[in-house]
Every structure is written in structure tokens, then in C-alpha cells.
């Protein structure tokens with residue numbers, strides 16, 4: 072079976088991990104900082120905080136943004152559940168902004184209208200989580216303009232988009248946001264096994280994120296209440312977590328960062344090749360925008376209704392039977408039973424639901440060969456013929 076995504080591990084990656092295993096530090100050592108610096112430098116952001124997963128990163132980013140009970144977080148319905156769950160972890164209410172059917176990202180025009188209505192009923196969100204679906208940046212300049220002067224913290228969920236660019240800058244520069252979150256799960260662009268990171272240009276947010284990552288404990292006397300007992304002393308000044316990343320994970324991630332440009336280059340090459348090979352089939356292919364360079368975490372095709380005479384489920388199952396490990400991204404979050412239990416249901420976000428009905432993610436990863444890609448294209452051609 073050709074999977075839809077998988078990691079690429081080099082000898083250098085293996086050597087880096089082994090080196091850590093022979094060192095003094097398995098966690099909280101020097102490699103973590105090296106990994107953080109590598110990502111911050113790549114993105115052109117001032118600070119980076121590595122954590123155990125992007126889910127943990129989103130949770131901490133929401134807490135650092137001040138989200139809590141009575142607050143609201145809005146995100147896209149077409150994303151992995153973690154982009155919404157982070158709001159629930161904080162006890163906040165979650166809302167969704169329907170997507171642009173073209174790129175699958177939350178639609179600025181829909182956001183504008185939803186903000187207008189929320190403004191009238193005094194129910195604006197404190198946090199907005201735009202998700203760069205498939206690795207394609209949202210229109211962040213428009214999103215920032217719409218939320219400016221409304222006290223809304225923007226946390227980019229860039230789990231798909233490390234190595235992507237927007238308006239000439241790397242995703243993660245935080246030019247139009249307060250924080251950006253990356254995932255290092257094995258199917259993502261760069262892996263650390265499990266892992267996540269938050270980048271920001273804001274010193275206060277950075278300090279808070281570092282503290283929350285490790286139990287809410289500080290060793291900085293300036294942050295302490297009352298007297299400092301001595302150099303052993305620490306204080307827990309708020310409720311944090313153990314969301315730390317190990318040195319073993321950081322070593323893998325840090326080593327992988329050296330190939331990030333190669334990873335994204337290859338993914339774009341294969342995506343362009345899919346475009347050419349699939350151009351004759353009754354499909355909607357991913358569009359390109361002059362402002363955006365996608366990291367191409369996913370290559371999502373959309374079936375055109377009525378053509379090929381088959382629905383998505385049929386095409387999907389036939390591809391799987393041909394040993395093509397296709398996938399679907401995503402089941403709209405608001406239709407998950409948990410979110411239905413909070414009052415959401417079918418028809419709430421019709422563009423997202425339509426997107427879900429005809430989307431299929433084709434195999435796309437660094438080590439995918441052209442021969443395997445040809446196999447995917449041939450299978451799809453035969454199924455849609």
C-alpha cells in the first residue's frame with residue numbers, strides 16, 4: 072500500500088538521536104534549545120517553545136492568550152479536531168467560521184460577517200485559530216485587518232505549513248498573528264516522532280508559554296511572590312502542565328530541519344507533477360496563488376459531481392483496493408458527536424460539508440517515487456473512466 076504520507080528518516084537523523092542517547096541529557100538539555108532556535112530562525116520569529124505535540128502547543132497558546140471559561144474561540148470546521156479542542160480545554164466556547172470552497176481555509180468574507188453579528192450581540196471571540204489547510208496559508212493580512220482593534224488573539228495552526236510562505240515571508244513569521252503552532256507528527260512536513268512548537272515575537276507570551284510547559288513553575292526571582300529562599304528555590308505561580316519535549320525528539324526534529332527546504336521543494340515538485348498528470352480527469356485540483364507558496368502537506372483532489380458516475384466513497388474504496396492509501400481531510404469538526412453534543416449539527420457550515428463530501432487526499436510525501444505517483448494516477452484514471 073502506498074501511504075498518503077510518511078516520514079523520511081536519514082542516517083544523519085539516526086546519528087543525531089543516537090548521539091543524544093549517549094549524552095548526559097535525555098530531556099531539558101541543550102538540543103531542545105537548538106531545535107527551537109532552528110525553527111525560530113527559519114521562520115524569522117523571535118521566540119520558539121517546543122512542546123510534546125501541536126495539540127499541547129495549541130492548548131498552551133490559548134492559555135497564554137488568556138482564554139478561559141466564558142471566553143470564545145473560533146476556528147475552521149475543516150481541520151483536525153485539535154484546532155477546536157484547545158478552546159474546550161480552556162473551558163471556552165468554540166465557534167466555527169465556514170470555509171472558502173476554493174482553498175478550504177476559513178473565508179475572510181464569512182469571518183467579516185460573523186464578526187459583525189458577534190459585535191452586535193457582544194459575543195466576539197478572544198481567540199481566532201486560522202488553519203493553513205494542506206500547507207496553504209490563509210489570507211492572513213485580510214484576517215488581521217478584520218480582527219484588528221477587537222482584542223482578538225490570532226493563533227495560526229500551521230501544523231501543515233512549516234516551510235510554506237505567505238507574501239514572501241515564511242509561515243511562522245507571525246507578521247499577521249500573535250503565535251503560530253507547528254506539528255512534528257510523522258505525517259507532517261518535519262517530524263520529531265511526536266512534537267509541536269509555538270513561535271511568537273511577543274516576549275510576554277514567550278515567558279508564559281515556557282512556564283506553562285512545565286507546571287507553571289518559575290525560577291526567575293522577578294516573577295516570584297514574596298521572598299526568594301535561595302538558589303534551589305522555585306515557585307509554582309500558576310497551574311501548568313508537563314508538556315515538555317525530550318532531547319531524543321528534539322534531536323530528530325533539529326536534524327530534520329536541515330532538510331526542510333528539500334522536503335518542501337520535493338512536495339511542490341510532486342504536486343506540480345500531479346497537476347499535469349491529472350489535468351484530463353474530471354477533478355478539481357488544488358489552485359495556486361501568487362501570494363502563497365504551499366508546503367504541500369496534502370494534495371487534495373475534489374470530485375466533480377455527476378462526472379465519472381461515482382461518488383467519493385466508491386472512488387475512495389476502489390483506490391484503497393488498488394493499494395493506494397488515500398485519506399480524507401477532514402470530517403467537519405462540528406459534525407463530530409462531541410460537537411453535536413454541544414449543539415452543532417448538519418447544515419451549520421454548508422461549504423465545509425460540501426468540501427468534505429468530495430475531497431480525497433492522494434499520497435504525497437518526500438520519498439514518494441514518480442513510479443508510485445504514476446501508479447496513483449493510472450488507478451484514478453481507470454476508476455473515473
Ligand SMILES: *Cc1c(COP(=O)(O)O)cnc(C)c1O
Pocket residue numbers: 124125126127150151153154202228230231253254255256265266267
Ligand atoms: C496534526 C494536526 C494537529 C495536531 O498535531 P499533533 O502534533 O498530532 O498534536 C493540529 N492541527 C492540525 C491542523 C493538524 O493537522
